[in-house]
Amino acid sequence: MPYPELMIRPMREELTSAGFEELKTADEVAAWQGQREGVGFLVINSVCGCAAGMARPGVRQALENAPKRPDHAATVFAGQDVEATASARSLFPQVPPSSPSMALIKDGELVFFLPRHRIEGRTAEDVSSDLTAAFEEHCG
């Protein structure tokens, strides 16, 4: 059951204020995936503080500080924007669903995935470090 929008708005804005395009429908996900070239960074946002509380600051740190960055970044919100989340996950059907989680998609192929269990219990700096390394490897 979705949470009240008022409650999650700051969690959305923590990413949109960092330049993320928020995708709320399957059509928006398809358009984001279909019209872009280069490296896309997709964050599946979520409410739970057990992991997401450190995920979002880690993402922001990485995008602010990494020498190399993805060409475009988008986010869907699991549990809130159900259709968009299902559509986003269908971009990499071989990967079990988890949220929060993060994917790098290069020329249409998944090249990096950070699942929820690799975020849980870690610091924002840890998450940022993992992302920075992935950006360094996959971004131009």
Place this chain on the structure above:
Amino acid sequence: MGTFHTGKHELHGITVVVDTKGSEVYVGRCDDMDAEKVILLDADVHTDGDGGRSKADYLGQAAQWGVFPKHRRLVIGLAGVASVRRLGEL
């Protein structure tokens, strides 16, 4: 900012591996645990040798990608459990 939960075991919300003394191993998100049981949400279970995969093979893949949940909620008695560990630490 996020939501937090009080009154639960410290592993609440953490994806864990529950390895049994027998052939089964479980992976799921810990909801709660006490002296008698662990409760997992969105859990998968693997039996050693199923699909030609050992427990170690299964856990290696789970550690990289996670698991496709087959059970919304599982209650596992600790009497038959050998260990409960964070999947992220494998």
